[in-house]
Amino acid sequence: MSALLQERPAVAPSTRGAFDPKVVRQQFPVFARNPGLVFLDTAASAQKPACVIDGLADYYRADYANVHRGVYGLSARSTARFEAARDRVAQFLNAADASEIVFVRGATEGINLVAQAWGPAFLKPGDQIVVSELEHHSNIVPWQMLCHRLGVELVVAPIDDGGALDLAAFARLLTPRTRLVAMTHVANVTGGLVPVERVVQLAHAAGAKVLLDGCQAVPRLPVDVQALGCDFYVFSGHKCYGPTGIGALYARRAVLDAMPPWQGGGDMIRTVTFAETTYQDAPQRFQAGTPDIAGAIGLALALDFMDDLGVDAIREHEAALTRHARAALSALPGVTIVGAGAESVGVVSFEVDGVHPHDLATIFDQHDVAIRAGHHCAQPLMDRLGLVATARASFGVYSDEDDVAALVAAVRAAQRLFGLVSAR
Amino acid sequence: MSALLQERPAVAPSTRGAFDPKVVRQQFPVFARNPGLVFLDTAASAQKPACVIDGLADYYRADYANVHRGVYGLSARSTARFEAARDRVAQFLNAADASEIVFVRGATEGINLVAQAWGPAFLKPGDQIVVSELEHHSNIVPWQMLCHRLGVELVVAPIDDGGALDLAAFARLLTPRTRLVAMTHVANVTGGLVPVERVVQLAHAAGAKVLLDGCQAVPRLPVDVQALGCDFYVFSGHKCYGPTGIGALYARRAVLDAMPPWQGGGDMIRTVTFAETTYQDAPQRFQAGTPDIAGAIGLALALDFMDDLGVDAIREHEAALTRHARAALSALPGVTIVGAGAESVGVVSFEVDGVHPHDLATIFDQHDVAIRAGHHCAQPLMDRLGLVATARASFGVYSDEDDVAALVAAVRAAQRLFGLVSAR
Amino acid sequence: MDLRDLYQDIILDHGRHPRNFRPLPGASHFAHGHNPLCGDKVTIFVRVEDGRVADVSFEGKGCAISIASASLMTEVMQDKTVAEAQALFAHFHGKVTGAEGAGVSASSVSGLPADLLEEGDRLEPLAGVRSYPARVKCATLAWHTFDAAVGGMAGGGPLKTE
Amino acid sequence: MDLRDLYQDIILDHGRHPRNFRPLPGASHFAHGHNPLCGDKVTIFVRVEDGRVADVSFEGKGCAISIASASLMTEVMQDKTVAEAQALFAHFHGKVTGAEGAGVSASSVSGLPADLLEEGDRLEPLAGVRSYPARVKCATLAWHTFDAAVGGMAGGGPLKTE
C-alpha cells in the first residue's frame, strides 16, 4: 500500500506557488460541457476534475473487485488501492495512523455514527452537548435525536452580532456536565472561520470531547487533526472535488477503540455464531458491509488533485477571492452581506433589498450564474439572523474574479428587473 | 422525471431472447484490460459494463450538481436524474410507488436501517425475530445487536440436510411473538433459491413482517415486491453491475410512513429549531445528508443494462450455467458440492478432498481463475455444514461454459500439484 | 426563455403590494404552509359561510412568485363555493405545472365553468412558472395551504377546521 | 511465479502430516488463533520450563500453508529460550513478508545468532509466501498465536499464562 502512495511524485509544499484558476478550470469538464456556466455553488458540492472522473472510470475498467476477502490478484489489487485511499486520507488530515480513518457516506453519516455509537456508550441523563448557532442541520439534528433518546441536554453557543462565535460566552457555557462540543470549522452560510483551536483547548480543559465538522474547511484549508487536538473530525468527499457517496470520520485511536460497533454486517466481525458475535478492531468495526470502494479511491484522487495545487495556495486563492467578492458586493446599493466574523473563506451570503433570494437565484440562472438561495440547512442560524433565506455564492479552485464580475452584473440585472434601479 | 424514463426505448419483455455471453462480455472493459481473466466471483461483486462506467463519468462531466436544493438549471437537471433513478429502481422491483425506495449504501445498510429505525419503534422485550441458517452476516448481526438492545429473541429457522430451508420447521417456529422474519431470497453460499413466497404467506399469517435480502436475487431473477408481498426488500447495486456505495431499501409505504427517522441531517427535515425538529415524509426522512447521487444514477444505468438483456433471459442463462457447472464439478473425483436445495442459481460452493479452499484459490489464481474461498460471511452456515470454508464459483451475464471449463481444469491442476491425481 | 414571462408586471406588483395580506379575525379555517427547501412560510385564513368563501387572507414571507400567487389566489377565491374553489385550484395547477392533469383530472381543467373563465384568466400571469420547474412549489404553496385549511378541497371532502 | 515455490514438497508434506499436532497435557501456556477472513483456527499449546520451551504442539483447521507453518514452527521452537524464540519469530516474519524489518527491527533479522542459523534455514521453504501477499496471514497465524500464548514475546515481555 505504501508503495502505491509513494508512486506519486513528491512535491515539497514550499515549491507550490499560486495557481491560475483559468488553467485549473480547464481540468474540469463541466465547463466545456456547459459553456458560459458561472458556478458559484461549490459549498453545496464541488465540480470534479478530469483526473477524478477518469481515474474512477479507469479503476472500474482495470482493477475492480470486492475488497478484503479475495485471494485472487484482482481482489488483492483492489484491496491495496482501497487501503491506500485510507492512508491517503490519514496523511491529508495528518492523522497519526490510517486506522483512525473510517470511511462514511459523508459528514452527515460521520456525525450520526458518533452520535449513535459513541453517544449511548458514554452519555447519561443530565449530560450536556454543546453546539453553536452556526451549525448545519447535520451537526444539530443527530445531537437533538440523541438528546431525546438519552435525556441529555443540548446547549447552544451563541454568535455575536458580527457573525463570529462568541468565545467568552462559549467558555462560560462549559460545565463539568459538558461531555461533547460539536462545532463547525468553517460555517457553511457565512464562510466564517471558527477559532477551533481555542474551542478544543477550552472544551478539553472542561473535560469534554470535541467533534469538528470540516465540510467547508477541508476543501479550503490545510487541516491537521493532531495539531487541532480534536477527538473527531468529519468531512464529505463531494465538497472537495471527489465523488458523491464518500467521506471520512477521523477519530483518535483511543476514542475509536473505546466505541462499541454501530452497524452490523460483513467485514466488521471476527466470529459470528447465533449465540454470540465478536467484532473487529477499528476502523473495520465501523464499516459493515461492502464499502464504497470506488468512492474511497476517487476521494484519494481528489486529495491528490488538491495536493498538487497545494492546499496553502488553495487557501490563499479562496481567501483573496472571498475578500474581493465581499468588497464588490458591498459596493452595490441595496446589498447587505451576512456577517462572518473576522475571517472568512470561500463563501459569502448576501441579501438584496426588495428581491427575495429565490427570485435572485432564478434571475441569476438566466444569466448562467449558479448560486444557492435558501436556508442552507441552517434554519437556526437564519432564525438568529432574522432571515428566512439568503443568497449564497461560494468558490472553488476554478473560480476567479470574472465569476465575481458576472455575479455583480447579475445582481444589477435583478435590481433592474424588479425596478429597483433605473434600467440603462 | 418520467420524461427521462420514457426516453428509453420500450422493449417488450417477451421479445428479448437468450443472449450470447461472449458478446455481452465485450461490453465489460475489465476483460480487455485483464486478458485471460476467468472471473468467477460475481456473487461478491459484479464487474461493470461500459455503459455504467461511461454513463457515470458523463454524468459528472455534464450534469453534476448537488440535488434537491438548487434553483439553477444544473441542479434541477441533477435532481431530475437522481429522482428518475429512484423511479427506475421502483419500476425494476415493481414497487407501487417511487416513494417506497430509500437509497442506501448497500444491503447491509438497508438492513441496519430497518433494525435501528423500525426495530426500537415496534419491538418489545420477549418478541421474536426469525432468521434462517442460510443468512449472510449482514442479515444476522444487525438483528443480534437489536435483540441485545431490546431484549428480543433471535430464532433460527433450520435447513434440511440437502441445504434447503425446512419450511415445515419454519412454520412451526412462528408464534404470536414473531414480529419479523428476515430471510435471504437466494443464499450467497449455495445459490439456493428460497421459497420466499411461502415464507411471506406463513409469516403474514402469523402476523409478522418480512424482510427479504435480495443481494443475490436481484442480479439474477425478476423480482416483484408486490407479488412477493414482503414488507421490506434490500439489495446492493455493486452486485448487479452498478457502482459501489449504492443500494436500495424497498419498504411498503404504510410501513415506511409508520417508521421514525433514523439518521438526522440535511434533506430529511421539514423545520429545525434548537427546541424542536420536524421531519420530511418518506423516503426523504430516511436519507440524511447529501446522497450518493452519482451512485444512484449509475445504479439506474445498471438496471437499464439488465433490462436490455432481459431479466428472464439472465435468469435462464444463470440457471443453465449453474446446472452445467454443478454437473461438471461433480463429475470430478474428490469434489463435493455443497447442497443448495431443489433449485439454485448463479452460485456453486464446493470442496476438493485434500486441498483447502484457500490453497485452491491461490492455485486457481495462477491459472487466472478468480474464485472466493472462505466462510463467505456465513459462519453460522459453515458451522451447520461442519466446514470452516468452501470454494465458491459464481456467475454473471458475462460467464459461460468456457469459464466452467477453466474452473474444472484448475481443480485438476490443484489436485495434481497436491499429488492427489497422477500428473499426466 | 424571457424572464419577463415569469416576472410580469402584475406579478411584481402583487409581490410588492400583496392584496389581502392581513390576519382574518373570525376566520373559520386556517393553515400554515411551509416550503422546507427554502424556509418560505405562509398562513392562509378563510372564513367560510354557507359553503362559500366569505373572506380569505394570508400572511407570510416568501419570494415574489409565492407572495404574488397567494395574493392573486385570495382575490379569485373570494365568494366562491367549494366546488368553484376546487375547479380554480385544478385550473391553476394545470397552468403552472404545464402537466395539465397531473394529479388533477384533465376534464376539471378544460372544464372550467363559464362563470369562472374570467377568474381563470386573472391567473394567467402565473403561467410563466411552468418554464421554471424549480419554482413551481413557490407558486403552489399558498394554494396547497388553502386546500389544507378548508380540508382536502381537491379530494372534494367536507370542510373542516385544522 | 511458479506455484512450486509456494507449495514445495516439504510444505505439502507438513500440510498433510503435521508434526506435533496434538493437545499438550500439562501445557503452561496456550492461545487460540483465528483468521476472521477465512475462518481458519489454530490452538497453540506450550509447556515452558525454566524459561525454555520444553514442549510445543498445536491443533486446528486450515490451509496447507497455515498447517505447514504451524508444524514447522513447533519443530524449530522446541527447547528454545524466550530470546531465541523471539529471534526466530523476527527472522520468520522478515522471510515471509519480504519487508524485512516491518514491525521487527532489521538487526534482529540479519542478526540471527549462529546457533540458530540451522533452524532459520529449516524455515526457508515458507519464504515462497512473500510472493503471495493474500497468504501471508495464513503463514503467520500460528506464530502470532504462539506469541500470544507466551505473552508478547516480540515485545520481550515476561511469560504469562493466557
Ligand SMILES: Cc1ncc(COP(=O)(O)O)c(C=O)c1O
Ligand atoms: C445474501 C447477501 N446478503 C447481504 C450481503 C451484503 O451486501 P453488501 O456487502 O453489499 O452490503 C451480501 C453480499 O456480500 C449477500 O450475498
Ligand SMILES: Cc1ncc(COP(=O)(O)O)c(C=O)c1O
Ligand atoms: C458545514 C456543513 N456540515 C455538514 C454538511 C453536510 O454534508 P453532507 O450533506 O455531505 O453529509 C454540509 C454540507 O451540506 C456543510 O456545509
